Amino acid sequence: MKIIKTTASNFDEEFENILSRAKTDIKEVSAIVTGIIDEIVQSGNEALKSHIQKFDKWEVKSDEELMISQEDMKKAYDNIDENLKKALHTAYDRIKKYHEKQLPKSWVDFEKNGTILGQKVTPVDKAGLYIPGGKAAYPSSLLMNAIPAIVAGVEEIVVCTPTPNNEVNELLLAACHICNVSKAFKVGGASAIAAMAYGTKTIPKVDVITGPGNIFVATAKKLVFGEVNIDMIAGPSEIGVLSDSSAKPKYLAIDLLSQAEHDEMASSIMITVDENIANETSVEVENYLKNLSREKIARKSIEDRGAIIVAKDMEEAIKLMNEIAPEHLEVMTSNPFELLPKIKHAGAIFLGENTPEPIGDYIAGPNHTLPTGSTAKFYSPLNVENFLKKSSIINFSKNAIDELGEACAILADTEGLTAHAKSVRVRLESK
Numbered sequence: 535m536k537i538i539k540t541t542a543s544n545f546d547e548e549f550e551n552i553l554s555r556a557k558t559d560i561k562e563v564s565a566i567v568t569g570i571i572d573e574i575v576q577s578g579n580e581a582l583k584s585h586i587q588k589f590d591k592w593e594v595k596s597d598e599e600l601m602i603s604q605e606d607m608k609k610a611y612d613n614i615d616e617n618l619k620k621a622l623h624t625a626y627d628r629i630k631k632y633h634e635k636q637l638p639k640s641w642v643d644f645e646k647n648g649t650i651l652g653q654k655v656t657p658v659d660k661a662g663l664y665i666p667g668g669k670a671a672y673p674s675s676l677l678m679n680a681i682p683a684i685v686a687g688v689e690e691i692v693v694c695t696p697t698p699n700n701e702v703n704e705l706l707l708a709a710c711h712i713c714n715v716s717k718a719f720k721v722g723g724a725s726a727i728a729a730m731a732y733g734t735k736t737i738p739k740v741d742v743i744t745g746p747g748n749i750f751v752a753t754a755k756k757l758v759f760g761e762v763n764i765d766m767i768a769g770p771s772e773i774g775v776l777s778d779s780s781a782k783p784k785y786l787a788i789d790l791l792s793q794a795e796h797d798e799m800a801s802s803i804m805i806t807v808d809e810n811i812a813n814e815t816s817v818e819v820e821n822y823l824k825n826l827s828r829e830k831i832a833r834k835s836i837e838d839r840g841a842i843i844v845a846k847d848m849e850e851a852i853k854l855m856n857e858i859a860p861e862h863l864e865v866m867t868s869n870p871f872e873l874l875p876k877i878k879h880a881g882a883i884f885l886g887e888n889t890p891e892p893i894g895d896y897i898a899g900p901n902h903t904l905p906t907g908s909t910a911k912f913y914s915p916l917n918v919e920n921f922l923k924k925s926s927i928i929n930f931s932k933n934a935i936d937e938l939g940e941a942c943a944i945l946a947d948t949e950g951l952t953a954h955a956k957s958v959r960v961r962l963e964s965k
């Protein structure tokens with residue numbers, strides 16, 4: 535794995551490449567995705583069927599065949615191995631408990647003059663979850679997307695997932711059953727995003743679309759934003775690791791690889807203050823790589839996008855990591871909690887040597903749908919609020935309008951909005 539010192543003459547150039555890791559030229563993809571969206575808007579289910587034939591390689595003979603029934607979800611759940619069932623329920627319970635703590639409350643506030651102000655929190659009616667399924671199936675993503683919607687109180691949860699060759703992942707169906715998914719469809723890619731944004735005869739139009747996916751899914755989410763809400767644009771996985779001389783290279787190496795094995799485009803970056811740790815970790819990465827089931831993907835990711843940076847001190851290491859703003863950040867130092875206040879930008883922060891990133895992918899409780907490509911500088915992990923919206927509550931008494939009405943009318947006058955001003959003054963004039 536490439537090792538770079540911050541004192542090297544080409545460091546700035548190398549670091550710039552790390553910062554621009556997620557930049558893709560989406561012009562070509564945008565044109566394809568715009569075409570797909572237009573076809574769904576114009577031809578609904580018929581376009582869906584033809585896209586499935588083209589990309590997922592199976593023939594949909596009727597509208598009903600697009601759907602996955604709740605009976606199939608139940609059957610899949612009944613048939614899975616008991617240990618797997620137990621693991622799914624453990625994950626479900628822990629994710630639910632964590633997200634329940636996020637639930638914001640409606641509130642009202644009373645002022646002396648009789649004004650009542652407040653905020654009412656309401657779930658969206660329908661949420662559309664995109665669960666990727668092109669190259670692999672992700673039952674864990676179903677839990678991570680459905681549970682915050684359940685906690686928010688969303689009444690109708692719709693799932694779209696591609697089923698290449700019409701093969702449905704049974705564990706995904708079992709997870710749909712546990713989450714009481716209302717409707718699920720065997721539709722993927724930009725077509726699924728367009729169908730949930732605009733609705734077809736079979737797929738309902740939803741209010742918010744969440745979930746990860748490939749470049750076609752991400753581009754479609756960007757293009758339908760405004761017609762529906764979206765959670766974020768999540769790209770290829772990333773891990774950043776901060777380490778000092780107390781860290782174990784064997785742990786560091788396999789944790790870096792845990793993200794590299796996701797995708798050739800994934801990026802794994804460690805910043806350490808100890809050059810020996812850098813060298814030993816690089817050797818361990820090579821040792822592990824040979825035995826990984828996804829060696830080819832992980833090797834390409836590590837070779838093209840992986841790096842170990844040797845910093846002068848922890849101050850410099852943290853400053854650089856805040857610039858990278860990784861999706862996942864592991865703090866593998868002797869004092870992780872002391873460093874926490876200085877860490878500003880990361881999707882999820884894993885503290886200490888017994889907290890490997892994969893624990894957060896499945897079982898810890900926090901969401902694994904996280905901002906990538908430095909967007910942790912302004913996005914948060916998927917959370918309950920993605921499925922909620924707020925309404926302001928305002929109630930003025932006669933005393934309150936008498937006290938504040940003239941100031942309101944003056945402001946309306948200066949904006950030239952005479953009906954606004956009059957609507958207040960007509961009340962001030964009435965005794």
Ligand code: NAD
Binds near residue numbers: 590668725
């Ligand atoms: P996917 O479900 O995102 O995409 C498959 C669909 O893409 C197909 O059904 C098809 O409709 C469309 N498609 C494929 N080729 C196309 C083409 N040439 N033109 C137009 N549309 C085309 O599945 P995937 O491809 O396996 O990608 C999943 C992605 O999601 C990966 O990058 C993975 O790392 C990521 N992921 C992220 C998380 C997370 O939480 N961040 C979790 C799971 C997966």
